[in-house]
Amino acid sequence: MSTGSEHGFSLLAAGLGGRPLGEQFAHDLFEDTPLVSAARDGDRAAFGRLYDRYARMVHGVLLAKVPLGEVDDLVQDVFVLALRRLSTLREIGSFGAWLAAIARNLAKDYHRRAAPEDQLTADLSENETEHPLTSGDHEGAAAAILDAIRSLPEAYREPLILRLVEGMTGPEIATRTGLTPGSVRVNLHRGIQQLRERLSPNSSRGRPEQERP
Amino acid sequence: MDAGNNEPNKELQAMGNDYLWDGSGEPDPEIRRLEALLGRFQYNRPRPEFPEIVPAKRWRFFLPRRQLYPALATVVAVAAVGAVAFLMYGGKPNKLPGWDVSAVEGTPRLGQKAISGQDGSSRLGVGQTLETDLQARARLRADEIGQIEVEPGTRLRLLDMGSGLKRIALDRGTIHTFIWAPPGEFVVDTPSAMAVDLGCAYTLQVDDTGAGLVRTSLGWVGFKLKGRESFIPAGAACVTRPRVGPGTPYFEDASSEFRSALTRFDFEDSTSEQRGTDLAIVLAQSRKRDALTLWHLLSRVDEPQRAIVYNDLAKFIPPPSGVTQTGILRLDQPMLDRWWNDLGFDDISVWRYWERSWSGRAPQANTK
Numbered sequence: 001m002s003t004g005s006e007h008g009f010s011l012l013a014a015g016l017g018g019r020p021l022g023e024q025f026a027h028d029l030f031e032d033t034p035l036v037s038a039a040r041d042g043d044r045a046a047f048g049r050l051y052d053r054y055a056r057m058v059h060g061v062l063l064a065k066v067p068l069g070e071v072d073d074l075v076q077d078v079f080v081l082a083l084r085r086l087s088t089l090r091e092i093g094s095f096g097a098w099l100a101a102i103a104r105n106l107a108k109d110y111h112r113r114a115a116p117e118d119q120l121t122a123d124l125s126e127n128e129t130e131h132p133l134t135s136g137d138h139e140g141a142a143a144a145i146l147d148a149i150r151s152l153p154e155a156y157r158e159p160l161i162l163r164l165v166e167g168m169t170g171p172e173i174a175t176r177t178g179l180t181p182g183s184v185r186v187n188l189h190r191g192i193q194q195l196r197e198r199l200s201p202n203s204s205r206g207r208p209e210q211e212r213p
Numbered sequence: 214m215d216a217g218n219n220e221p222n223k224e225l226q227a228m229g230n231d232y233l234w235d236g237s238g239e240p241d242p243e244i245r246r247l248e249a250l251l252g253r254f255q256y257n258r259p260r261p262e263f264p265e266i267v268p269a270k271r272w273r274f275f276l277p278r279r280q281l282y283p284a285l286a287t288v289v290a291v292a293a294v295g296a297v298a299f300l301m302y303g304g305k306p307n308k309l310p311g312w313d314v315s316a317v318e319g320t321p322r323l324g325q326k327a328i329s330g331q332d333g334s335s336r337l338g339v340g341q342t343l344e345t346d347l348q349a350r351a352r353l354r355a356d357e358i359g360q361i362e363v364e365p366g367t368r369l370r371l372l373d374m375g376s377g378l379k380r381i382a383l384d385r386g387t388i389h390t391f392i393w394a395p396p397g398e399f400v401v402d403t404p405s406a407m408a409v410d411l412g413c414a415y416t417l418q419v420d421d422t423g424a425g426l427v428r429t430s431l432g433w434v435g436f437k438l439k440g441r442e443s444f445i446p447a448g449a450a451c452v453t454r455p456r457v458g459p460g461t462p463y464f465e466d467a468s469s470e471f472r473s474a475l476t477r478f479d480f481e482d483s484t485s486e487q488r489g490t491d492l493a494i495v496l497a498q499s500r501k502r503d504a505l506t507l508w509h510l511l512s513r514v515d516e517p518q519r520a521i522v523y524n525d526l527a528k529f530i531p532p533p534s535g536v537t538q539t540g541i542l543r544l545d546q547p548m549l550d551r552w553w554n555d556l557g558f559d560d561i562s563v564w565r566y567w568e569r570s571w572s573g574r575a576p577q578a579n580t581k
Contacts, residue, residue, distance in 0.1 A: 048260050059256035072258055083263055085393045088413065090432040090559045091447060098413060098431055105360060105391055112315055112352070142250040163233070164244070165251045170234040188233055192244070 036092045039083075047086075051079055054096060056166040057176040058103045063165060064150060064157035065107035074110065078103045097178025148198040149191075156191030159184050310374035311338040312353040312361070319349030321363070337371050344368045345386065355379070358399055359392035359410075372402065383425075387418045396432075397567035406453040409435040411563055415445070423455040428465070433559050435567070436462075443509060446558040454480050461509045464502055471498035475506065485515065492518055501529045504556050512544055530556055 032053065038046035058078050062071045082099055089098055149160050162173045170188055174181040231238035314321070314337050320329040322344045328335050328351070337343055337353060345351055345367045353361040358379050363369065367386020373379065379394065382402040392399045392410045399410040404423030408415070413432035419425045427434055433446040438458030445451045451462040460479035463472055474494035482488040492514060499507060507526040514522055523541050532541070532548075533555045540548040550561045 042265070044263055044265065047263055051260050051263075055258070055260075056256050063254065068254065072256070075256065075258070076261055079261075079263070081393070088393060088396055088432070090396075090411065090413070094431060094447065101391065101414060101431060102393075109354070109360075112354075138250060139253075142253055145247060145250060146254060161251075164247050165254045167248065167252065167255060169236050185234055192233060195247075196243075 032095055033092050036086075036089070036095045040086050040089070047083060050095070054099055054176060055079070056168065057096065057162065057173075058099060060162040060166045060168070061100050061103040061158055061177070062107055063146075064154075064161045065104070066110050068146070070110065074103075074106055078106055081106070094178060096176045100177045145195075145199065148195060151198065152191055152194050155187050156194060159187045160191040160195065163188055309336070309338050311336045311341075311371060312355045312358075313337075314343060315352050315354075317350040317352050317362070319346065319365070321345045321349045321351040339371050339374055342368065342370045358394040359390060361391075362389040364388065383417060383419050385419050385421055387416065389416045390414065396563050403453065405455040405457070406436050406438040406459045409437065409564075409567060411435055411444075411559065411567075425453040427451050427453075435564050442564075444505075444553075444558070444561070444564065446505065449505060452476065452479070461506055461513060463506050467500075467503060467506075468498050471495055471503070471506075474498075479513075488515075489518065492522075496521065496525050499525065499529070504529045505558065508549075508553055508556060511541060511549065516542065526552075 032050065035046045035050050035053075039050060055075060059071060059075050062074050062078070066074060078099065082102055085102075089095065091098075146161075146165070149164075150157055152160070158177070159170075159173055162168045162177075163170065168176065170184050171181060173179070174184045177184075232241045233244055313334060314323060314328060315334040316328045320327045322328070323335050323337060324341055326335065343351060343353070343363065345363055345365050347365045349365055351363040353363065361381075364387035367388065368384040369386070369388065370382045370384070371380075372382050377398060378400065379398055380400045380402060384404065388401070390399070390401075390410065391414045393413075394410070396411040397409060401408040401410075401417055403417070403419050403425045405419075405425050408417055408425075408427055411433045413430075415427055415429040415432075415434045417425065417427050427436055427445055428450040429445045429447050431447050433444060436443040436445060436451050436453060436459035438453070441458040443451045443459040443462045445462045448466070449462050449464050451459055453459045457480060461475055463475055471494070474491040478488055478491040478495065482491055492510070495506065495510070504526055507522055507529070510522050511519060511526070519542050520538070523538055530552070532538075532552050536548045536552050541552070550565065553561045
């Protein structure tokens with residue numbers, strides 16, 4: 001059994017803010033570089049492979065910010081815009097961060113244009129009489145949990161959705177979005193704590209108010 | 214971050230949940246349940262058919278013959294549609310060139326017009342001024358150019374929306390730009406330098422004295438006043454002062470001694486002795502990535518110091534074949550450019566192309 005300080009040290013050594021845990025995805029970035037280069041030279045198949053690698057990340061970023069029914073179309077918009085602007089990308093290694101920035105920007109733009117009644121949660125379940133994690137209504141429970149995640153502070157929404165919805169690991173989230181492993185890990189941890197509080201049957205918060213991004 | 218900083222050790226221990234982090238370790242039943250429920254929202258659309266990609270060669274003026282006829286057909290079709298529209302609407306465009314403006318917070322002013330509440334959007338046309346007071350924020354957007362977030366206490370003017378050159382003047386305040394127009398098309402004129410977008414995203418601040426600061430987050434930015442120019446890649450920043458122009462760019466993670474000495478060297482030192490002392494501090498504190506700063510210093514130091522900077526830069530990034538010490542010491546521009554291209558930032562030919570294209574039309578730093 002390790003002591004607390006040993007535990008803390010081993011966590012740091014294991015990549016809280018550093019490299020080792022991210023190294024398993026480092027080869028992905030090496031593979032991305034020739035794909036981005038080829039796509040800039042007009043290779044559509046290479047861009048298609050980039051889509052395969054990054055579509056879930058883009059979907060997660062958007063799902064954290066816009067109504068569920070709009071997300072799939074916006075994913076396509078992000079990639080079409082990226083395709084048109086690919087020649088302006090100066091740092092090939094920043095492709096993921098660049099793509100995430102485009103997605104966040106399109107989400108902002110969506111809210112700028114959206115009608116006031118087009119709320120983020122409009123398409124989600126209103127059924128909250130049962131605790132979502134024990135409810136037999138899986139669809140309603142899933143919608144209520146997604147709703148709760150999207151009511152958390154913005155910094156926690158993206159990593160939680162990428163982890164729990166898109167099935168990405170923390171190191172993968174960091175690699176794909178260009179965020180540091182340390183910030184992803186801290187935000188995942190704090191986000192899950194806040195989500196537990198929101199989903200607790202004794203929570204005094206009730207149905208959370210939606211924060212618009 | 215909103216919480217938890219006061220108990221870092223507890224948090225580190227609690228973060229031992231490796232299943233949440235990377236799926237390893239003992240599965241947490243609650244997280245497994247969340248994954249199972251939320252997995253239904255996972256993205257699973259198949260890859261769409263993407264349109265043809267225009268290759269990265271940006272300045273290709275002649276099409277191959279097999280592409281010529283479809284291109285001509287497209288041009289003819291577009292011209293026909295344009296002619297019909299002209300006849301139908303009497304040649305009056307529906308929308309004048311400009312940026313859509315929306316109020317994000319408070320009441321920004323477009324000239325004398327307040328933008329807020331239900332009427333929270335408008336359009337910034339050429340010659341118009343947008344101002345935010347200390348409580349107001351605004352957003353500018355032009356579909357073919359990009360988006361600009363305008364912070365409180367900012368005054369900017371739209372100077373040009375011509376084809377190929379979109380130009381605004383930032384008299385004071387702060388803007389965050391995210392530009393998707395081709396490199397070199399979007400220019401911000403400030404009282405002490407002009408910023409030329411060569412990539413994607415940056416923040417530009419101008420204070421009441423006209424001094425400025427650019428911080429690049431994606432891509433790179435060119436900062437220029439007359440013959441003095443600086444290139445600022447992602448992660449770097451550059452200060453500019455009236456009558457001096459852009460200082461030497463630096464990476465923001467450089468040591469504070471490095472940055473302070475560089476500021477003094479650029480704007481404060483009045484004797485060669487002071488400059489020598491501060492240059493020595495900068496060189497002593499330099500890391501490999503500070504080749505950015507050293508390359509710029511080559512053309513800013515006196516000749517005796519240039520050889521020292523050359524040697525230090527060569528230790529980090531050896532000059533490429535054909536680039537000689539003699540050439541660099543006499544500031545041979547093609548040799549400087551070739552060395553820059555080896556530093557691993559961006560291809561300087563984009564900037565040189567911009568300079569040639571806009572020679573004579575290029576805006577100078579504005580005067581209020």
